Amino acid sequence: MRLRTLLVAPLLVSSACATSPAAAPGEPLAVTATRAPAPERPFGTLRDQAQRQQAWLNERMEKALPQLMRQYGIDLWVVPMREYNEDPVFTALSAPTTFAARRRTIFVFHDLGPEKGVERLALGGGSQGGVFTPRRAQRQVDGGGVSRQAELWGPEQWQVLKQVLQERNPKVIGINVSRTFAFADGLTHGEYEGMAEALGPDWVKRFKPAEGLAVDLIAWRSPDEVRFFEDQTKLAWNIIERAFSNDVITPGVTHTRDVEWWMRQRLADLGLDTWFHPSVDVQRQGVTEEQLGEDPVIQRGDVLHCDFGVTALRLNTDTQHMGYVLREGEKDVPEGLKAALKASNRLQDIVFDELRPGRTGNEVLRASRERMKTEGIDGTVYSHPIGLHGHGAGPFVGLWDRQEGVPGNGDHKVIANQWFSIELQATSPVPEWNGQRVRSAQEEDITIDAEGKVHWGWQRQTAFHLVR
Incomplete structure (x- = not known):
């Protein structure tokens, strides 16, 4: 980086000198900085935009999500995806500073009822600006037998999901599969197989396509x-x-x-x-x-x-x-x-x-x-x-x-x-x-x-x- 700076600096000086008035004989050459015109930003800076988008996400999660889960009879909604193969619903659930799923990200939404609202867990990935509570797994990460919180993205994540289900015991588990709506068909075949194998047939029996929930949550605007x-x-x-x-x-x-x-x-x-x-x-x-x-x-x-x-x-x-x-x-x-x-x-x-x-x-x-x-x-x-x-x-x-x-x-x-x-x-x-x-x-x-x-x-x- 230092070498690059040294190489670029003379070019900057030369450019500035070309637009500066000539110095009198014996006087040092005056170098004046040239300033580019201010960029046009019809919607403000990226930071301004992100703050506004984050507020939209918060409102979508607080107002639209609980109503739609109850309307479509979904007790718990699970949305697993892998990096660069995101579910279409991802942009309706993620913060403006998140561009892709993290390795494997599993979003879990559990309806606790009208008084308590919907619990939101992220098994992998971040909190999306405080929207989700991250849930990690304990894993031995050194030779001393010490267990620490680790961000898992392999088969271990399905076991964390199984623990979440066992703790909450939902009757209806919504998954994103649909032969009609692309927006509700984000659960890939590979992710379905991995999840079904890890959870077992008793939990799989509770799966229900969450077509309307996924479509309407993406559609809802504040x-x-x-x-x-x-x-x-x-x-x-x-x-x-x-x-x-x-x-x-x-x-x-x-x-x-x-x-x-x-x-x-x-x-x-x-x-x-x-x-x-x-x-x-x-x-x-x-x-x-x-x-x-x-x-x-x-x-x-x-x-x-x-x-x-x-x-x-x-x-x-x-x-x-x-x-x-x-x-x-x-x-x-x-x-x-x-x-x-x-x-x-x-x-x-x-x-x-x-x-x-x-x-x-x-x-x-x-x-x-x-x-x-x-x-x-x-x-x-x-x-x-x-x-x-x-x-x-x-x-x-x-x-x-x-x-x-x-x-x-x-x-x-x-x-x-x-x-x-x-x-x-x-x-x-x-x-x-x-x-x-x-x-x-x-x-x-x-x-x-x-x-x-x-x-x-x-x-x-x-x-x-x-x-x-």
Whole structure:
């Protein structure tokens, strides 16, 4: 390290000297430090973010977990996982300073009843900021026969789990296995075999899939997460608005992939990430999608569409907006295109109104499509939960190719304190384009509060972004 410092120091001095005023003859050279511009931090420092995330975790464990364990009839929930093969529920259970399971980590949740709450144990790994009580095993660690607390990650951990079960004697033990929900299927085959072998058949008989518990705990959002989500959604809008402007697009020069990479780079410059690569596509009068190709140059008169997400503090947004490139002499979007956007806005209104706690995703889909057809809208609904994952935990409200409903995933119920992306499209003939049909695809995030009322994450698009 010292050698590296000596090598780098002259370079720093040389750089500073290059920007300093020349010294008078016989005077020592003045070296002035150059300071980089302050970084943009839309959500504060990493430490600020971690403190906020830790508060969210504490609230999830104190409020959501006990309620859900009782709702789904789970006395004790065991979540074992190994490093780099984490259960999908891991991000809902771990501190912001924890990036992976520690060797083997076994989280145990034991419901002690409404008065005492849920006991939380970590057999391996840390306390996750005081959320869990670590439980270690006594092990002889030197030749003197001295037993000490040791962090075990091999077969011994299963014996510690067995001790925990014997002490608590739960009737129902929840495990994360599911053939329907990926979020509830985090118990790997190898971990199941090791646990079952160590515990024995009497305990295995008490195992019960914890499908609903895992899905709904991941889906549950706190009020402060909602407040943060509004700011996160505003940022997504801000980036899209600039991407679909003359700051980024020069008609006749800029390709769609140029815009995609600008959006991706903008996130990186802000110290943020995304859960999918942005997409930008165009519709053009008299030209088919195949004729446009994969990376067309954006031209005047094009209808633009983007799909864009922001990841911050483990939370995700998902937004699809429409844009238009004005032709020479045009001052506004043609009325036919405005009507197309209005049709997809109306379909948003319908899904917004039908999305309510207690309904399954398939019920929301069916009711929405019935109203859509009654109003003469030619559209498709393929909305989904969002939160700790982009395509989040909870019920599907259609898929683009499953408009009759989604068995299994669509049969789960919407809950309070859950978020969704209302994702859909409406296709309309445009008179100014000689009746050519234009697809207005929109996606906007919503939150559902504790009383079951639906709110836009921030707002929804009702006018095209304009490139002049």
